[in-house]
Amino acid sequence: MRELALHILDIAENSISAGASRIEITVKQDTRIDEMCISVKDNGMGMAEEMVANVMDPFTTSRTTRKVGLGIPLLKQAAEACNGGMTIESQPGIGTHLVVKFQESHIDRMPLGNLSDTFLTLLLGSPEVNWVLDYQINNEIFQFDDSEVKEAIDGMSMTDYRVIEYLTSTIENGIEVTKQNAFTKGEKNANDQID
Amino acid sequence: MPTIKSIEDLKKLREEAQKIKEMRDQTGKTQIVVGMGTIGIAAGARETLKAILTYIEENNLPDIILRQTGNLGLSGMDPVVKVTLPNREEVTYRNVNPDMAQEIMQEHVVEGNVLNEYLLKE
Numbered sequence: 001m002r003e004l005a006l007h008i009l010d011i012a013e014n015s016i017s018a019g020a021s022r023i024e025i026t027v028k029q030d031t032r033i034d035e036m037c038i039s040v041k042d043n044g045m046g047m048a049e050e051m052v053a054n055v056m057d058p059f060t061t062s063r064t065t066r067k068v069g070l071g072i073p074l075l076k077q078a079a080e081a082c083n084g085g086m087t088i089e090s091q092p093g094i095g096t097h098l099v100v101k102f103q104e105s106h107i108d109r110m111p112l113g114n115l116s117d118t119f120l121t122l123l124l125g126s127p128e129v130n131w132v133l134d135y136q137i138n139n140e141i142f143q144f145d146d147s148e149v150k151e152a153i154d155g156m157s158m159t160d161y162r163v164i165e166y167l168t169s170t171i172e173n174g175i176e177v178t179k180q181n182a183f184t185k186g187e188k189n190a191n192d193q194i195d
Numbered sequence: 196m197p198t199i200k201s202i203e204d205l206k207k208l209r210e211e212a213q214k215i216k217e218m219r220d221q222t223g224k225t226q227i228v229v230g231m232g233t234i235g236i237a238a239g240a241r242e243t244l245k246a247i248l249t250y251i252e253e254n255n256l257p258d259i260i261l262r263q264t265g266n267l268g269l270s271g272m273d274p275v276v277k278v279t280l281p282n283r284e285e286v287t288y289r290n291v292n293p294d295m296a297q298e299i300m301q302e303h304v305v306e307g308n309v310l311n312e313y314l315l316k317e
Contacts, residue, residue, distance in 0.1 A: 001236065001237050006236050006237070006241065009231065009236055009241060010233050010236050013231055013232065013233075013236075013265050016265065017265050070233060071233040071236075114241075117241055117242075117245050118241065120245070120248065121231070121241050121244050121245070121263055122263070124248065124261060124263075125229070125231065125244065125261065125262050125263025125264075126262070126263060148202055149202065149205060152202045152203075152205040152206045152209065153205050153206075153208070153209045154209055155209075156208075156209050156212050156213075157224075157258070157259070157260055159248070159251060159259055159260060159261040160208075160212065160257055160258075161251050161252045161254075161255050161256055161257060162198075162199050162208055163199070163205070163208075164248055164251060164252045165198065165199060165252050166198075166199040166200075166204075166205065168248075168252070
């Protein structure tokens with residue numbers, strides 16, 4: 001996969017498969033400590049310790065069945081190649097919290113890519129889940145919780161064209177403005193594109 | 196109704212939609228499902244789904260249920276798109292890129308003609 005945003009989509013799919021009713025996606029880019037941190041937290045069925053080891057490292061652990069694909073080990077490997085790493089905290093019956101970190105400026109770090117398309121895909125494609133997005137670049141923050149929208153449309157389809165239009169512009173603008181603000185405040189080197 | 200700019204607008208929209216819904220309930224809704232497993236994502240399923248969303252938005256289609264789902268177990272066929280028109284059998288398309296997705300929306304979802312050349316033959 002060419003974008004971290006596609007990995008986020010893949011990780012969130014696991015949370016949906018785990019039966020989560022609330023999924024929180026956090027992306028923090030901090031140039032001051034040169035770190036990029038992505039976290040996906042769910043309240044799904046969770047995993048036992050052995051299963052966690054299994055999904056992170058499917059070739060060295062004994063496995064019998066695996067519902068989770070190769071997305072997690074691939075992302076872990078990508079993070080480790082960029083002076084970062086992955087942790088998964090999980091408890092059966094409580095949920096799972098996956099955190100992956102990269103050296104922000106590392107030459108091999110994949111670009112974040114299209115975070116708004118990833119979030120819209122999840123939000124519109126799995127409307128039974130309560131989706132929360134928290135996107136931060138240094139001090140700039142964009143937060144979105146879809147529960148207010150769902151309450152307002154109360155049972156109407158999320159994929160009504162007017163709802164799509166509203167959500168698309170709200171999320172795309174929110175992310176874009178965050179990037180712009182971080183950029184103009186000079187918290188990023190003038191030559192850099194934030195991605 | 197003009198463009199939705201706020202939560203208040205959304206509430207008004209819902210009230211209007213409620214009235215129309217009562218008339219439309221008998222005909223059912225069109226369902227579209229896009230497979231979004233790891234391989235599907237790597238093969239471009241997010242872009243395919245986005246193309247469908249864009250089509251719905253640009254053509255003001257009010258009553259489509261669009262869903263994404265995990266791996267559909269059809270390896271080598273991703274991205275996979277399933278379309279079910281009201282009172283019709285489910286139809287499965289394979290290797291659907293964004294251009295094909297727009298074509299499927301126009302020809303199949305709007306006009307009602309299945310695109311045989313894109314079908315998954317099981």
